Amino acid sequence: MCPLCDKRCKVWLLSDTCLYAKVSILFDNEGTVMFAMFMAVWTTLFLEFWKRHRASYTCEWKVFDWCEEEEELILEIVNNAECAPKEHKHSYLRSTLVLILVTLILLLIIGLAHALVVFRVVATVMLAEGSWEFLSDHSNTAAVILGAVLHYFTITFMTWVNRIVSQKLCDIEENQSIAATERSFTVKMFTFQFFTLFSSLFYVAFFLGRINGHPGGYVRIAGKWRLEECHPSGCLTDLFIQMAIIMVLKQTISNVFEFGGPWFNRWLKRRRTKKLQRKCPHCYKKEDRQTNQREELCENCKLSDWLRNYRLNDVNSFSLFNEFLEMVLQFSFTTIFVAAFPLAPLLALINNIIEIRLDAIKMVSLERRMVPKKTNDIGVWTDVLEAIGVLAVIANGLVIGISSDFIPRLVYLYNYGPCANGTVTDMDCMAGYINNSLSTVYMNDQRIYKEFSPDQMVTPSGQNVSYCSYKDYRSNEDYSLTPQFWLILSMRFAFVILFEHVVVICKFITAWFVPSVPLDVKNQRLFDKLNRLKEELRSSEV
Template structure:
């Protein structure tokens, strides 16, 4: 009888916690309030509670990053009309004729037609971009270190600081089956080779898809260039980038389904090992899928400049605007559509099941009064909700890791990414809360004292962010060519002028001359005017000029300097901020001392 009362008490406690979370957490009007992590832990278990604790911590620390990115864009907007490069491109008397942007079908065009493009580029490719990239590298390190400290404090309060997950799983297996046969650690080189080959094959497929998207972009731009509508023809490049980004997002959705089915080949020893292996493979595929076209635009598209030889060229202001458009489109579509599907799918399913449920008589619904009635009512109510997957948290973490990658890896090209992530996460927390409390069955509680392998994923992304942003500034941005021109070839250096902008003449300096008369098929198109294209080549033989090698050396030197400085800052920040607070360490040290003293007495 005492056992029944204990069960009843626990059920009532869970029912009260469920109602508390409904009224104080899973509501839209609580979007700016602190999450009740302790109540979440008692109702869902430590694993779910740690996810929401991490998500809340990540969202809170996104605020300074979002403000910094917004300040960078505002700075570019304030000085958008005074930017010398934009002035030269937008000048009414500019008569620079540019070469076609593709091999066939694209006409010659005037540089002044891309005035808006140049001004937009200055919003995020300005003097503050380098400082913002270094700040984000430091931010990623500080965020991880502060999370480690916060995690240690939280799990210490939960008495899980020294908890061993492997021991817990073995204990559960023995409880369920006392004659359980222990599965020892095994490693098959043949199976590992097969998995590695499959991974490489999948990555090759993703690279092929990236190339197909590039070909699609070329074909679409040629089609838009040949349009009779002036509006479409003038914005052919931007529309091609936008449509390519949308198509890229569609391929992401399709490849995600394929990748999940392809990553169940290896059978691990335990559930935790299975979860970790699945996480590594899926995140690798997802990262390559999301960033394949971005890597091409950032690091390869700008390297194939010339007189139409590459199929597609960058704007004279650089390739960073194409990267900005691609990132913004994919990130907005992913966050918007993912949230809609994530919430509407269980909501519609719940409403459908509720409408299809036939009403029953009172005698069938209301059971005889007894000690277990409240428990059974709570169980039945929870059972009528949508079924929950055993890897339900995996999709949530994966979505946040891809978002974190967008927020850090190429943030120099998209400073508004932290702001979009911050707004999305405020909504994401409540969406997940409503889904877990009101629309889905309560997950089986599981213990945890960390977010698991996702922490290693975050550390890897932090290193990639330093490399990625350094490459974006060195290759995609015009920051280095501008500095080389300013301090080597500008009027300020050659003519000792102090009353003019040192970037005066930069556009003309950065465009090479293409003699159209050298190619008979183009003589009827433009017999007197030379075509210009974005590159540093000699007019006589189209070989690389001295300026090209100066800029190449400056890019390489900047990349090495930037990555070493940023990595040193990361290492110093990681060393300066301890992973575990001293109060937590001292608490467990005193506990160990007390236990040893009691044993020795």
């Protein structure tokens, strides 16, 4: 196989990637299509059953027809009986300004994804030219891992930036009500976070290894560094590694900071308030007891309760917002690229089992009690989840059709393999597929001689070779794309269109088959409306 980078990278044996190929075939096979379809339908089932669950509670709590804007008006009337409502206003100037600023922020986020690409390219070259032999031999994989770690830190930093920017944009809009401001902030914050998390993943899934050129015509950054190629075992391996590192790091470190932050703040408050403690006559009289022991054992001293409540962390409007945002982004991870990373639902389940206990401890013992607020749904988050469900269908169809080797294997099986004519029965129908998917270059070509030096054309056993192979469908003479490439490309797009239409139809059928509101809730609301109308008629007659 041809060198994967310049200078120190040498030719390598395809058999060295057998282990990675065996692992990748676990999630890049015929069952991946059915699994992706199942997950797409599951998103619809999840949302429909969530709506049924919500409808049961809203009916039980008598808030089915409750309106948040009416609640705000009632509070204004209670505070001032002569108050006037804040009228709806629309400014094309403000809307245009917000649209321009949102576009600039999204371009900045996409630019950060490009910066990560440049980092991986430069890191690959530096690791290949380094003194560590192990990293030199696995420079591509090491660069992908370093890029994923850097991407996580970028996500952490941009979360803070995105929140500030979203708040400023909402201030510019000057929405009519608090509810409208919250909806606007939620949409902006989620959009920024989504692009921050997935812009780099979209590049790895759909562009990595497809825009880097070919031997004799490699695409280079600043005319110096070659664009990175896919992992030798396949492009899905890079996406798998990237998603695994980001998801594990994000869930693990987020849980540590989410629980450790309030605990540390309470510990700081306890140290600051020690000098405010006073000896309570109702507590234990032993002077050698520690202060915290006396507070824990004291039941009649109000001062200890006040101090304990003061030390708890304050909560604000972002406390639950952060939980919603974390869950929705996790929902995105488990659905959008599930075809490339089938372990995402399992990791999400394990994380949620742990986090639900940590959140319970945090809310009960580390934070102050939240102020109850009436509501009948989760607001704009429902629309966000439905949009993610639709995007998951498109993304998984593209991952299977474009990124995986599912379609090339089918084309080879029915058009180019030994069983294509239907007469061969005594051999594997996929025999020769690997050689069929490779193209060859020879060192006697002047263009190739400029790309690879003679030192690079030495096998690990010390043998000099005059040619090497690379994964592509190109002619060995002029490096033009072969008819097989165009056939595979057309079949890829045909599969994407077919997959998306079939899954979308299944989603619509599922949504129609499962009612959003249970029958007992519908009947109960029907009787409530009937009784209300009877009472109104009686009162009008009187």
